[in-house]
Structures are given as structure tokens and as C-alpha cells.
Amino acid sequence: MKALLQRVSQASVSIENLEVARIADGLLVLIGIEPQDNQQSIEKMLHKLLNYRVFADEQGRMNHSLTDTQGGLLLVSQFTLAADTRSGLRPGFSTAATPAQAQELFKQLVTLAQQRHSTVQAGQFAADMQVQLINDGPVTFMLEV
Template sequence: MKALLQRVSQASVSIDGLEVARIAGGLLVLVGIEPDDNQRILEKVLHKLLNYRVFSDEQERMNKSLIDVQGGLLLVSQFTLAADTRSGLRPGFSTAAAPAQAEALFEQLVQMAKQRYANVQTGQFGADMQVQLVNDGPVTFMLEV
């Protein structure tokens, strides 16, 4: 699994011009599911998302987590993160999970997040989404578990 974590001052997802999700400050996470992903990996990723220290403390050091600042968590499925880009000029998607598997795991991740944290929003799996964000910092990390 790959999770592109971005600290944002705001982010939203729209589908066909209709806003379906919005957070103020917090984390926008683009999630790429790979064929070998499983429950254990979901647990590890979610633990990192909620506890990764990417928010500033009083000394302007990244020492606070999403839980500490009580920000929003916006999860967006993005299969292109799992693409194989090592050769050629066109990405290959054999390294991405099959759609049915990816959807099931992504929905499981969303449900786990909602059970552990109050402020969780999400896009819609497989939809053509427009994602808007204001990256705060900018602060962006690629989490690979």
C-alpha cells in the first residue's frame, strides 16, 4: 500500500460538480492499494495516519499528530499511486490491486478510520473526482507499508 499524505489547511472532493467531502485543516491522503495488501497492512497504515507527527508544536517543530490537533482526515482512493513507472513512458498497472480487491480494502480502511477517529471524510471509489487542496507547508510524505 502506498499512501501519499499531505498536510492541508483545507481540502475537498467533488464529483460531477457536487462537493462530496471537505475538511478544514488536517490530512489529505491519497491511497494506492496493491495486490499483497491485507488487514495487517491496513492497521499499520491507519496507525501511522493518525499518529504520524507532521503538525507543528509551539516551537514550530513537527511533533504533533492528527489526533493531537484534532484535524480532519480525507481519504481518497487513487489507483495510479500503485502504478509501475520504472521503465518506458507509459505507466503499467499490474502492480495495482484488482478493482474489486482494492475497493473492498479501501472501504475497510475507511470503516476502521471512522471507528477510531471522529473526523473522517472520503471520496468515492472509482469515481472521476476533482480534488482541491491547499498544502500547508508544503508538507507531503509517501508512506509505504
């Protein structure tokens, strides 16, 4: 499982010009699911997302986590993160989970996140989404479990 984590001052997801999710300060996380991912992958990734220290403390150092700040978490499924880009000029998607597997695991991730964190929003799996964000910093990390 791969996650592109972005610290944001705001982020939203729209589908056909209708906003379906929005957060203020927090994390926008694009999620790529691979064939080997499972419940253990979800647990590990969610632990990282909630506890990864990317928010400033009183001295301006990245010492606070999403759990510490109680910021928003916006999860968006993005199968292109799992693409094989090692050769050629066109991505291959044999390294991505099947749509059925990815949808189930993404749903489990969102449900578990909602159980463990107060402000969780999500995009719609497999929809043509427009994602808007203001990256704060900018701060962006690629996480893998």
C-alpha cells in the first residue's frame, strides 16, 4: 500500500461539480492499493497516517501528528499510485490491485479511520473526482507499508 500524504490548510473532492468531501487543516492522502495488501496493511498505514509527525510544534519543528492536532483526514483512492513506471513512457497497471480488492480494502481503511479519528472524509472509489487542495508548506511524503 502506498500513500501520498500532503499537509493541507484545506482540501476538497468534487464529483460532477458537486462537493462530496471537505476538510480544513489536516492531511489529504491519496491511497494506492497493491495486490499483496491486506488487513495488516490497512492497520499499518492507518497507524502511520494518524501518528506521522508532520505538523509544527511551538518551535516550528515537525513534532505533532494528526492525532495531536485533531486535524481533518481526507482519503482518496488513487490506483495510479500503484502503477509500474520503471520503464517505457506509459504506466503499467499490473502492479495495482484489482478494482474489487482495492474497493474493499479502501472501504475498510475509511471505516477504520472513522472509528479511530474524529474528522475523516473520503472521495468516492473509482469516480472521476476533482481534488482541490492548498498544500501547507508544501509538505508531501510518500509512505509505503
